[in-house]
């Protein structure tokens with residue numbers, strides 16, 4: 001199946017407001033040379049809107065799922081938003097936040113809310129993210145246009161403003177980091193991390209803090225790696241704890257030229273192979289000598305990652321894009337992944353401290369990149385909602401099945417801890 005990113009600014013208002021906002025933001029950047037060229041091309045193409053629009057929300061629209069309109073190569077954002085909207089614990093936290101009108105202090109007893117950047121320029125990523133999540137799964141058959149969320153995204157993350165295709169993983173990291181930062185802002189004098197603890201118990205046992213206090217972002221996605229380095233000369237071991245929100249896994253080199261799922265030439269690459277290559281003992285190159293404090297000089301060493309604490313939602317990013325000389329090229333290998341029961345116990349530093357069911361993860365969503373290059377192609381996402389699988393392709397949402405999902409060439413996988421999932425019903 002071939003997908004293209006081919007819906008342009010179809011959801012603009014009659015006055016062309018989305019286009020104007022983007023143009024305005026883009027004009028603020030003086031280095032808009034290439035973007036300008038892109039925009040002209042897009043406008044030309046736009047003027048001949050094709051009949052593809054008619055298929056949006058046609059007979060293929062599935063149940064209560066709502067699509068997200070493409071605002072000009074924004075499928076990389078749509079795929080991430082649809083994935084996050086199907087991570088129940090994460091999504092529910094935002095949906096339960098009071099709306100911004102309620103936060104203005106009109107309603108007594110409600111917690112008021114201040115963003116980091118209030119004033120004339122006030123924008124709240126949290127608020128727009130909340131509104132977008134609320135719009136999805138409400139039964140609307142019309143695709144939702146996320147322009148006010150993207151307006152904030154474009155404002156605070158200028159690198160995503162252009163019309164060229166962008167990296168969905170990079171966007172997800174920026175989005176989570178900015179949500180985390182904004183959530184750390186004060187909540188009527190009370191730190192949000194305290195609110196979080198009161199409301200959901202999500203932070204209990206969460207020792208993971210990226211840049212200070214814990215938020216729903218770190219409580220859900222945060223895990224801790226132990227990075228163990230051994231000097232090969234004197235044997236001294238040094239340990240360092242690194243918090244993470246996702247793990248970026250290499251597709252092992254022996255599999256990189258395998259493009260198809262058929263097994264004719266050797267074994268198929270599995271997610272286990274990628275996880276193993278990530279956690280295996282690695283001898284560092286001569287170019288990465290390690291400063292040994294005992295030898296007091298740079299020495300050859302080995303490095304090993306252990307997972308010290310697993311997150312509630314394990315986000316695995318397969319490194320499909322690599323730089324070779326001047327070009328970023330894509331590794332198109334099919335990587336087999338389980339829909340249920342990904343067991344992470346063998347990567348844990350202290351597996352004996354975890355219960356029998358505690359390291360099992362079930363897939364909630366997967367982002368797929370279609371096409372050959374990072375600057376082109378198209379992103380879609382598969383996600384499961386109330387026991388069914390859906391395929392989110394911008395405005396179009398279709399019901400699909402497990403057999404289709406397992407065939408996808410995954411780019412980002414979202415696995416939910418089985419115990420955390422059953423525990424979330426109590427929230």
Ligand SMILES: [Zn+2]
Nearest residue numbers: 231234292295
């Ligand atoms: Zn040493």
